[in-house]
Amino acid sequence: MALSKNKIQFIISLQKKKVRDEEGFFIIEGDKIVREYILSDNKIKTLIAKPEFISGLPADQTRKADEVIPVSYDELKKVSTLKTPHNAMAIVKIPEKSLNSPAVLKNLCIALDFIQDPGNLGTIIRAAAWFGLKDIVCSETCVDVYNPKVIQATMGAILNVNVHYTSLPEFLNQAIETGTQVYGTVLDGESIYSADLQKKGVILLGNESKGISEELVPLITRKIMIPKYTDAQNGIDSLNAGMAASIVFSEFARRDH
Protein backbone atom coordinates (compact mmCIF):
# COMPACT_ATOMS: atom_id res chain seq x y z
CA MET A 1 0.00 0.00 0.00
CA ALA A 2 1.28 3.41 -0.80
CA LEU A 3 0.09 6.96 -1.12
CA SER A 4 -2.12 7.47 -4.15
CA LYS A 5 -1.80 10.63 -6.20
CA ASN A 6 -5.21 11.70 -4.97
CA LYS A 7 -4.23 11.25 -1.36
CA ILE A 8 -1.03 13.22 -1.87
CA GLN A 9 -2.99 16.06 -3.43
CA PHE A 10 -5.57 15.97 -0.65
CA ILE A 11 -2.96 16.13 2.11
CA ILE A 12 -1.12 19.01 0.48
CA SER A 13 -4.39 20.85 -0.15
CA LEU A 14 -5.09 20.77 3.61
CA GLN A 15 -2.25 23.26 4.07
CA LYS A 16 -4.80 25.84 2.86
CA LYS A 17 -7.33 27.24 5.33
CA LYS A 18 -10.04 27.36 2.67
CA VAL A 19 -9.73 23.64 1.99
CA ARG A 20 -9.59 22.81 5.72
CA ASP A 21 -12.78 24.77 6.30
CA GLU A 22 -14.56 23.05 3.41
CA GLU A 23 -13.35 19.53 4.19
CA GLY A 24 -13.35 19.71 7.97
CA PHE A 25 -9.94 18.05 8.33
CA PHE A 26 -6.44 19.12 9.30
CA ILE A 27 -3.00 17.57 9.42
CA ILE A 28 -0.96 16.66 12.46
CA GLU A 29 2.67 15.79 11.94
CA GLY A 30 5.40 14.38 14.14
CA ASP A 31 5.83 11.13 16.07
CA LYS A 32 4.97 12.60 19.46
CA ILE A 33 1.77 14.42 18.52
CA VAL A 34 0.46 11.59 16.32
CA ARG A 35 1.15 9.03 19.05
CA GLU A 36 -0.51 11.18 21.71
CA TYR A 37 -3.44 11.92 19.45
CA ILE A 38 -4.08 8.22 19.01
CA LEU A 39 -3.55 7.35 22.69
CA SER A 40 -5.87 10.15 23.80
CA ASP A 41 -8.86 8.42 22.22
CA ASN A 42 -9.27 10.70 19.23
CA LYS A 43 -10.46 9.30 15.94
CA ILE A 44 -8.08 9.51 13.03
CA LYS A 45 -9.13 9.52 9.40
CA THR A 46 -5.81 8.51 7.89
CA LEU A 47 -2.58 7.52 9.60
CA ILE A 48 0.42 7.85 7.31
CA ALA A 49 3.59 6.52 8.89
CA LYS A 50 6.70 4.43 8.50
CA PRO A 51 6.04 0.74 9.21
CA GLU A 52 8.22 0.83 12.36
CA PHE A 53 6.09 3.64 13.81
CA ILE A 54 2.90 1.70 13.16
CA SER A 55 4.25 -1.50 14.66
CA GLY A 56 5.42 0.49 17.70
CA LEU A 57 1.83 1.41 18.59
CA PRO A 58 -0.22 -0.76 20.98
CA ALA A 59 -2.06 -3.32 18.80
CA ASP A 60 -5.57 -2.13 19.56
CA GLN A 61 -4.71 1.52 18.88
CA THR A 62 -4.34 1.42 15.11
CA ARG A 63 -8.01 0.46 14.97
CA LYS A 64 -8.81 4.06 15.86
CA ALA A 65 -7.72 5.04 12.38
CA ASP A 66 -10.17 4.59 9.51
CA GLU A 67 -7.20 4.00 7.28
CA VAL A 68 -3.54 3.17 7.94
CA ILE A 69 -1.02 3.75 5.16
CA PRO A 70 2.55 2.54 5.73
CA VAL A 71 4.93 4.71 3.72
CA SER A 72 8.63 5.19 3.01
CA TYR A 73 10.64 8.25 3.97
CA ASP A 74 10.50 9.46 0.38
CA GLU A 75 6.72 9.25 0.33
CA LEU A 76 6.47 11.13 3.63
CA LYS A 77 8.69 13.80 2.14
CA LYS A 78 6.18 14.34 -0.66
CA VAL A 79 3.41 15.35 1.72
CA SER A 80 5.30 16.76 4.69
CA THR A 81 5.29 20.46 5.53
CA LEU A 82 8.72 20.00 7.12
CA LYS A 83 12.13 19.98 5.45
CA THR A 84 13.00 16.83 7.34
CA PRO A 85 9.84 14.84 7.95
CA HIS A 86 9.32 12.78 11.09
CA ASN A 87 8.00 9.21 11.00
CA ALA A 88 4.30 9.88 11.15
CA MET A 89 1.53 12.22 10.16
CA ALA A 90 -2.25 11.96 10.22
CA ILE A 91 -5.39 13.47 8.76
CA VAL A 92 -7.78 14.25 11.61
CA LYS A 93 -11.19 15.82 11.96
CA ILE A 94 -11.50 19.45 13.02
CA PRO A 95 -13.41 19.25 16.29
CA GLU A 96 -16.84 20.83 16.20
CA LYS A 97 -17.35 23.16 19.07
CA SER A 98 -19.47 26.12 19.72
CA LEU A 99 -18.37 28.81 22.12
CA ASN A 100 -20.37 28.68 25.35
CA SER A 101 -19.29 32.04 26.74
CA PRO A 102 -20.94 31.76 30.18
CA ALA A 103 -19.17 28.42 30.75
CA VAL A 104 -15.83 29.72 29.48
CA LEU A 105 -16.12 32.83 31.67
CA LYS A 106 -16.43 30.71 34.81
CA ASN A 107 -12.68 30.09 34.66
CA LEU A 108 -9.58 32.00 33.78
CA CYS A 109 -9.45 32.11 29.97
CA ILE A 110 -7.48 33.80 27.20
CA ALA A 111 -8.58 36.20 24.47
CA LEU A 112 -6.19 36.77 21.57
CA ASP A 113 -6.51 39.86 19.41
CA PHE A 114 -5.00 39.55 15.92
CA ILE A 115 -2.12 37.16 16.66
CA GLN A 116 -0.62 36.76 13.21
CA ASP A 117 2.42 34.56 13.58
CA PRO A 118 1.72 30.79 13.59
CA GLY A 119 4.71 30.13 15.87
CA ASN A 120 3.40 32.65 18.40
CA LEU A 121 -0.09 31.18 18.47
CA GLY A 122 1.38 27.70 18.91
CA THR A 123 3.65 28.87 21.72
CA ILE A 124 0.78 30.63 23.49
CA ILE A 125 -1.29 27.43 23.30
CA ARG A 126 1.65 25.45 24.71
CA ALA A 127 2.02 27.88 27.61
CA ALA A 128 -1.74 27.96 28.23
CA ALA A 129 -1.89 24.17 28.45
CA TRP A 130 1.06 24.11 30.88
CA PHE A 131 -0.70 26.51 33.21
CA GLY A 132 -4.02 24.68 32.96
CA LEU A 133 -5.89 27.30 30.92
CA LYS A 134 -8.44 25.45 28.80
CA ASP A 135 -10.15 28.05 26.62
CA ILE A 136 -8.57 30.36 24.10
CA VAL A 137 -10.90 32.79 22.37
CA CYS A 138 -9.38 34.24 19.19
CA SER A 139 -10.46 37.24 17.14
CA GLU A 140 -11.44 36.31 13.58
CA THR A 141 -8.24 38.09 12.51
CA CYS A 142 -5.95 35.62 14.30
CA VAL A 143 -4.03 33.05 12.25
CA ASP A 144 -5.93 29.76 11.85
CA VAL A 145 -5.13 27.32 14.64
CA TYR A 146 -5.19 24.38 12.18
CA ASN A 147 -2.38 25.91 10.14
CA PRO A 148 0.34 23.19 10.18
CA LYS A 149 2.90 25.61 11.66
CA VAL A 150 0.60 26.41 14.59
CA ILE A 151 -0.07 22.73 15.26
CA GLN A 152 3.67 22.05 15.07
CA ALA A 153 4.51 24.81 17.55
CA THR A 154 1.96 23.57 20.11
CA MET A 155 4.04 20.37 20.44
CA GLY A 156 0.90 18.39 21.18
CA ALA A 157 -0.62 20.90 23.60
CA ILE A 158 -3.42 21.51 21.07
CA LEU A 159 -4.97 18.32 22.50
CA ASN A 160 -5.56 20.03 25.82
CA VAL A 161 -7.15 23.34 24.91
CA ASN A 162 -10.31 24.55 23.19
CA VAL A 163 -9.66 27.22 20.61
CA HIS A 164 -12.61 29.36 19.53
CA TYR A 165 -12.92 32.08 16.89
CA THR A 166 -15.42 34.83 17.49
CA SER A 167 -16.03 38.57 17.60
CA LEU A 168 -13.94 39.79 20.54
CA PRO A 169 -15.98 42.95 21.24
CA GLU A 170 -19.00 40.73 21.71
CA PHE A 171 -17.18 38.21 23.89
CA LEU A 172 -15.56 40.87 26.07
CA ASN A 173 -18.85 42.67 26.49
CA GLN A 174 -20.37 39.42 27.71
CA ALA A 175 -17.51 39.17 30.20
CA ILE A 176 -18.16 42.68 31.48
CA GLU A 177 -21.91 42.08 31.74
CA THR A 178 -21.31 39.08 33.98
CA GLY A 179 -18.92 41.05 36.18
CA THR A 180 -15.81 39.25 34.88
CA GLN A 181 -12.51 41.13 34.85
CA VAL A 182 -10.83 41.72 31.48
CA TYR A 183 -7.07 41.90 32.08
CA GLY A 184 -5.36 43.61 29.14
CA THR A 185 -1.60 43.93 28.69
CA VAL A 186 -0.83 47.53 27.75
CA LEU A 187 2.19 49.79 28.11
CA ASP A 188 0.69 51.97 30.86
CA GLY A 189 -0.79 49.15 32.94
CA GLU A 190 -0.19 48.22 36.55
CA SER A 191 2.73 45.88 37.22
CA ILE A 192 1.59 42.26 37.05
CA TYR A 193 3.69 41.65 40.17
CA SER A 194 1.52 43.87 42.34
CA ALA A 195 -1.80 43.86 40.46
CA ASP A 196 -4.78 42.08 41.96
CA LEU A 197 -5.06 38.98 39.75
CA GLN A 198 -8.09 36.81 40.34
CA LYS A 199 -8.74 33.12 39.67
CA LYS A 200 -11.28 33.91 37.00
CA GLY A 201 -11.29 36.46 34.25
CA VAL A 202 -10.16 37.05 30.68
CA ILE A 203 -6.48 37.58 29.86
CA LEU A 204 -6.49 39.70 26.69
CA LEU A 205 -3.29 39.70 24.63
CA GLY A 206 -2.74 41.88 21.57
CA ASN A 207 -1.04 41.80 18.21
CA GLU A 208 2.74 41.23 18.02
CA SER A 209 3.58 44.76 16.97
CA LYS A 210 0.39 46.79 17.35
CA GLY A 211 -0.76 45.52 20.75
CA ILE A 212 -4.45 45.47 21.62
CA SER A 213 -6.78 47.06 18.99
CA GLU A 214 -8.07 50.52 19.71
CA GLU A 215 -11.67 49.29 19.73
CA LEU A 216 -10.90 46.72 22.43
CA VAL A 217 -8.96 48.97 24.83
CA PRO A 218 -12.16 50.47 26.36
CA LEU A 219 -13.28 46.92 27.19
CA ILE A 220 -10.25 46.30 29.43
CA THR A 221 -11.30 46.50 33.07
CA ARG A 222 -7.79 46.04 34.47
CA LYS A 223 -4.72 47.26 32.60
CA ILE A 224 -1.60 45.26 33.41
CA MET A 225 1.99 45.18 32.15
CA ILE A 226 5.25 43.30 32.62
CA PRO A 227 7.76 45.72 34.15
CA LYS A 228 11.06 46.24 32.34
CA TYR A 229 14.13 45.91 34.55
CA THR A 230 16.62 48.01 32.64
CA ASP A 231 17.34 51.64 31.90
CA ALA A 232 18.91 50.84 28.54
CA GLN A 233 17.35 52.90 25.77
CA ASN A 234 18.28 50.84 22.77
CA GLY A 235 17.26 47.43 21.59
CA ILE A 236 14.75 46.59 24.31
CA ASP A 237 11.30 47.63 23.14
CA SER A 238 9.31 44.57 23.88
CA LEU A 239 9.07 40.91 24.70
CA ASN A 240 7.71 38.64 22.01
CA ALA A 241 4.10 37.50 22.22
CA GLY A 242 4.93 33.98 23.40
CA MET A 243 7.31 35.16 26.11
CA ALA A 244 4.90 37.82 27.38
CA ALA A 245 2.05 35.31 27.46
CA SER A 246 4.18 32.78 29.38
CA ILE A 247 5.13 35.35 32.00
CA VAL A 248 1.56 36.58 32.45
CA PHE A 249 0.13 33.05 32.70
CA SER A 250 2.84 32.14 35.21
CA GLU A 251 1.99 35.17 37.32
CA PHE A 252 -1.71 34.27 37.40
CA ALA A 253 -0.84 30.66 38.25
CA ARG A 254 1.51 31.54 41.12
CA ARG A 255 -1.24 33.49 42.91
CA ASP A 256 -3.00 30.15 43.35
CA HIS A 257 0.08 28.63 44.87
Place this chain on the structure above:
Amino acid sequence: MALSKNKIQFIISLQKKKVRDEEGFFIIEGDKIVREYILSDNKIKTLIAKPEFISGLPADQTRKADEVIPVSYDELKKVSTLKTPHNAMAIVKIPEKSLNSPAVLKNLCIALDFIQDPGNLGTIIRAAAWFGLKDIVCSETCVDVYNPKVIQATMGAILNVNVHYTSLPEFLNQAIETGTQVYGTVLDGESIYSADLQKKGVILLGNESKGISEELVPLITRKIMIPKYTDAQNGIDSLNAGMAASIVFSEFARRDH
Protein backbone atom coordinates in the same frame (compact mmCIF):
# COMPACT_ATOMS: atom_id res chain seq x y z
CA MET B 1 27.86 52.90 -6.07
CA ALA B 2 26.70 49.36 -5.84
CA LEU B 3 27.67 46.09 -4.27
CA SER B 4 30.75 44.56 -5.88
CA LYS B 5 30.93 40.83 -6.48
CA ASN B 6 33.61 40.60 -3.82
CA LYS B 7 31.47 42.38 -1.28
CA ILE B 8 28.51 40.15 -2.04
CA GLN B 9 30.67 37.06 -1.56
CA PHE B 10 32.13 38.44 1.67
CA ILE B 11 28.71 39.20 3.17
CA ILE B 12 27.35 35.79 2.27
CA SER B 13 30.47 34.09 3.61
CA LEU B 14 29.83 35.71 7.01
CA GLN B 15 26.83 33.42 7.40
CA LYS B 16 29.44 30.76 8.28
CA LYS B 17 30.82 30.64 11.80
CA LYS B 18 34.27 29.66 10.55
CA VAL B 19 34.51 32.78 8.40
CA ARG B 20 33.14 35.02 11.18
CA ASP B 21 35.78 33.67 13.56
CA GLU B 22 38.58 34.24 11.04
CA GLU B 23 37.46 37.68 9.90
CA GLY B 24 36.10 39.01 13.19
CA PHE B 25 32.93 40.42 11.65
CA PHE B 26 29.25 39.57 11.68
CA ILE B 27 26.09 40.79 9.96
CA ILE B 28 23.20 42.68 11.48
CA GLU B 29 20.06 42.99 9.43
CA GLY B 30 16.85 44.97 9.77
CA ASP B 31 16.01 48.67 10.00
CA LYS B 32 15.52 48.71 13.75
CA ILE B 33 18.70 46.92 14.79
CA VAL B 34 20.91 48.74 12.27
CA ARG B 35 19.54 52.10 13.35
CA GLU B 36 19.97 51.31 17.02
CA TYR B 37 23.45 49.95 16.43
CA ILE B 38 24.48 53.22 14.82
CA LEU B 39 22.77 55.43 17.41
CA SER B 40 24.32 53.47 20.27
CA ASP B 41 27.80 54.63 19.29
CA ASN B 42 29.06 51.42 17.79
CA LYS B 43 31.44 51.47 14.85
CA ILE B 44 30.20 49.96 11.63
CA LYS B 45 32.45 48.61 8.90
CA THR B 46 29.94 48.68 6.07
CA LEU B 47 26.42 50.02 6.00
CA ILE B 48 24.37 48.60 3.14
CA ALA B 49 20.96 50.22 2.84
CA LYS B 50 18.36 51.74 0.60
CA PRO B 51 18.99 55.46 -0.01
CA GLU B 52 15.87 56.45 1.95
CA PHE B 53 17.13 54.59 5.02
CA ILE B 54 20.48 56.36 4.82
CA SER B 55 18.93 59.79 4.36
CA GLY B 56 16.65 59.09 7.31
CA LEU B 57 19.62 58.84 9.71
CA PRO B 58 20.85 61.92 11.60
CA ALA B 59 23.53 63.54 9.37
CA ASP B 60 26.47 63.01 11.69
CA GLN B 61 25.62 59.36 12.26
CA THR B 62 26.60 57.93 8.92
CA ARG B 63 30.16 58.99 9.68
CA LYS B 64 30.31 56.12 12.14
CA ALA B 65 30.41 53.75 9.18
CA ASP B 66 33.76 53.22 7.41
CA GLU B 67 31.80 52.66 4.25
CA VAL B 68 28.22 53.41 3.20
CA ILE B 69 26.77 51.59 0.20
CA PRO B 70 23.33 52.67 -1.04
CA VAL B 71 21.62 49.72 -2.71
CA SER B 72 18.40 48.74 -4.41
CA TYR B 73 15.95 46.15 -3.10
CA ASP B 74 17.24 43.62 -5.63
CA GLU B 75 20.80 44.08 -4.44
CA LEU B 76 19.73 43.67 -0.81
CA LYS B 77 17.98 40.48 -1.78
CA LYS B 78 21.27 39.06 -3.08
CA VAL B 79 22.96 39.28 0.32
CA SER B 80 20.06 39.05 2.74
CA THR B 81 19.48 36.00 4.91
CA LEU B 82 15.77 36.79 4.88
CA LYS B 83 13.16 35.88 2.30
CA THR B 84 11.92 39.47 2.32
CA PRO B 85 14.83 41.76 3.15
CA HIS B 86 14.38 44.92 5.21
CA ASN B 87 15.90 48.27 4.17
CA ALA B 88 19.26 47.98 5.85
CA MET B 89 22.02 45.65 6.88
CA ALA B 90 25.55 46.18 8.16
CA ILE B 91 28.88 44.47 8.60
CA VAL B 92 30.04 45.05 12.18
CA LYS B 93 33.00 43.98 14.28
CA ILE B 94 32.64 41.12 16.73
CA PRO B 95 33.31 42.74 20.11
CA GLU B 96 36.42 41.51 21.84
CA LYS B 97 35.71 40.57 25.37
CA SER B 98 37.26 38.26 27.83
CA LEU B 99 35.20 36.67 30.56
CA ASN B 100 35.94 38.21 33.94
CA SER B 101 34.20 35.61 36.07
CA PRO B 102 34.55 37.35 39.45
CA ALA B 103 32.96 40.50 38.01
CA VAL B 104 30.19 38.55 36.28
CA LEU B 105 29.46 36.59 39.46
CA LYS B 106 28.81 39.78 41.42
CA ASN B 107 25.39 40.02 39.74
CA LEU B 108 22.66 37.69 38.65
CA CYS B 109 23.86 36.08 35.41
CA ILE B 110 22.86 33.29 33.04
CA ALA B 111 24.67 30.10 32.05
CA LEU B 112 23.40 28.25 28.98
CA ASP B 113 24.22 24.60 28.47
CA PHE B 114 24.04 23.39 24.87
CA ILE B 115 21.27 25.66 23.54
CA GLN B 116 21.11 24.54 19.92
CA ASP B 117 18.30 26.48 18.31
CA PRO B 118 19.22 29.98 17.06
CA GLY B 119 15.70 31.28 17.72
CA ASN B 120 15.84 30.05 21.30
CA LEU B 121 19.20 31.69 22.00
CA GLY B 122 17.94 34.94 20.49
CA THR B 123 14.75 34.81 22.55
CA ILE B 124 16.68 34.11 25.76
CA ILE B 125 18.91 37.13 25.05
CA ARG B 126 15.84 39.29 24.45
CA ALA B 127 14.28 38.18 27.75
CA ALA B 128 17.58 38.62 29.60
CA ALA B 129 17.92 42.20 28.35
CA TRP B 130 14.34 43.00 29.36
CA PHE B 131 14.99 41.83 32.90
CA GLY B 132 18.31 43.67 33.14
CA LEU B 133 20.56 40.60 33.07
CA LYS B 134 23.85 41.64 31.44
CA ASP B 135 25.99 38.52 31.21
CA ILE B 136 25.21 35.29 29.42
CA VAL B 137 27.82 32.56 29.72
CA CYS B 138 27.40 29.87 27.07
CA SER B 139 28.90 26.40 26.88
CA GLU B 140 31.12 25.90 23.83
CA THR B 141 28.38 23.62 22.50
CA CYS B 142 25.80 26.42 22.25
CA VAL B 143 24.90 27.82 18.83
CA ASP B 144 27.07 30.82 17.85
CA VAL B 145 25.53 34.10 18.99
CA TYR B 146 26.67 35.80 15.76
CA ASN B 147 24.63 33.40 13.64
CA PRO B 148 22.28 35.69 11.65
CA LYS B 149 19.19 33.88 12.98
CA VAL B 150 20.26 34.47 16.57
CA ILE B 151 20.93 38.16 15.93
CA GLN B 152 17.55 38.44 14.20
CA ALA B 153 15.70 36.83 17.10
CA THR B 154 17.28 39.17 19.69
CA MET B 155 15.45 42.06 17.97
CA GLY B 156 18.28 44.40 18.90
CA ALA B 157 18.67 43.18 22.49
CA ILE B 158 22.12 41.82 21.56
CA LEU B 159 23.33 45.42 22.06
CA ASN B 160 22.58 45.22 25.76
CA VAL B 161 24.12 41.95 26.85
CA ASN B 162 27.58 40.38 26.96
CA VAL B 163 27.68 36.86 25.61
CA HIS B 164 30.67 34.71 26.56
CA TYR B 165 31.67 31.19 25.49
CA THR B 166 33.58 29.11 27.96
CA SER B 167 33.85 25.77 29.75
CA LEU B 168 30.78 25.66 31.98
CA PRO B 169 32.20 23.19 34.55
CA GLU B 170 35.05 25.63 35.12
CA PHE B 171 32.76 28.67 35.34
CA LEU B 172 30.29 26.98 37.67
CA ASN B 173 33.10 25.73 39.91
CA GLN B 174 34.32 29.31 40.18
CA ALA B 175 30.80 30.31 41.20
CA ILE B 176 30.69 27.65 43.90
CA GLU B 177 34.15 28.56 45.19
CA THR B 178 33.04 32.16 45.71
CA GLY B 179 29.88 31.05 47.52
CA THR B 180 27.57 31.96 44.62
CA GLN B 181 24.36 29.98 44.18
CA VAL B 182 23.93 27.99 40.97
CA TYR B 183 20.18 27.77 40.25
CA GLY B 184 19.50 24.91 37.83
CA THR B 185 16.11 24.17 36.25
CA VAL B 186 15.45 20.45 36.61
CA LEU B 187 12.33 18.28 36.75
CA ASP B 188 12.61 17.49 40.47
CA GLY B 189 13.45 21.01 41.64
CA GLU B 190 11.72 23.23 44.13
CA SER B 191 8.92 25.42 42.74
CA ILE B 192 10.33 28.78 41.59
CA TYR B 193 7.32 30.39 43.25
CA SER B 194 8.42 29.37 46.73
CA ALA B 195 12.18 28.87 46.28
CA ASP B 196 14.57 31.32 47.90
CA LEU B 197 15.84 33.31 44.90
CA GLN B 198 18.64 35.76 45.62
CA LYS B 199 19.74 38.92 43.81
CA LYS B 200 23.00 37.34 42.74
CA GLY B 201 23.78 33.92 41.40
CA VAL B 202 23.91 31.90 38.21
CA ILE B 203 20.72 30.80 36.44
CA LEU B 204 21.67 27.62 34.60
CA LEU B 205 19.40 26.56 31.72
CA GLY B 206 19.82 23.33 29.79
CA ASN B 207 19.39 21.95 26.32
CA GLU B 208 15.99 22.10 24.60
CA SER B 209 15.30 18.38 24.81
CA LYS B 210 17.99 16.90 27.06
CA GLY B 211 17.97 19.49 29.83
CA ILE B 212 21.12 20.18 31.85
CA SER B 213 24.07 17.87 31.05
CA GLU B 214 24.80 15.07 33.47
CA GLU B 215 28.24 16.46 34.26
CA LEU B 216 26.77 19.83 35.28
CA VAL B 217 23.95 18.57 37.52
CA PRO B 218 26.28 18.04 40.53
CA LEU B 219 27.31 21.70 40.22
CA ILE B 220 23.75 22.93 40.83
CA THR B 221 23.45 24.27 44.38
CA ARG B 222 19.70 24.97 44.15
CA LYS B 223 17.40 22.90 41.99
CA ILE B 224 14.36 24.80 40.80
CA MET B 225 11.45 24.10 38.43
CA ILE B 226 8.39 25.78 36.94
CA PRO B 227 5.31 23.99 38.32
CA LYS B 228 2.84 22.54 35.82
CA TYR B 229 -0.77 23.50 36.52
CA THR B 230 -2.59 20.65 34.85
CA ASP B 231 -3.28 16.98 35.39
CA ALA B 232 -3.53 16.26 31.68
CA GLN B 233 -1.24 13.39 30.70
CA ASN B 234 -0.89 14.01 26.99
CA GLY B 235 0.70 16.76 25.01
CA ILE B 236 2.18 18.79 27.86
CA ASP B 237 5.71 17.63 28.48
CA SER B 238 7.55 20.87 28.59
CA LEU B 239 7.75 24.57 27.93
CA ASN B 240 10.14 25.68 25.23
CA ALA B 241 13.52 27.08 26.22
CA GLY B 242 12.61 30.71 25.56
CA MET B 243 9.33 30.52 27.48
CA ALA B 244 10.95 28.75 30.44
CA ALA B 245 13.78 31.31 30.53
CA SER B 246 11.30 34.22 30.42
CA ILE B 247 9.30 32.83 33.33
CA VAL B 248 12.39 32.14 35.43
CA PHE B 249 13.91 35.60 34.75
CA SER B 250 10.55 37.21 35.59
CA GLU B 251 10.39 35.32 38.87
CA PHE B 252 13.89 36.46 39.87
CA ALA B 253 13.04 40.04 38.88
CA ARG B 254 9.78 40.17 40.85
CA ARG B 255 11.57 39.30 44.09
CA ASP B 256 13.31 42.66 43.76
CA HIS B 257 9.98 44.38 43.41
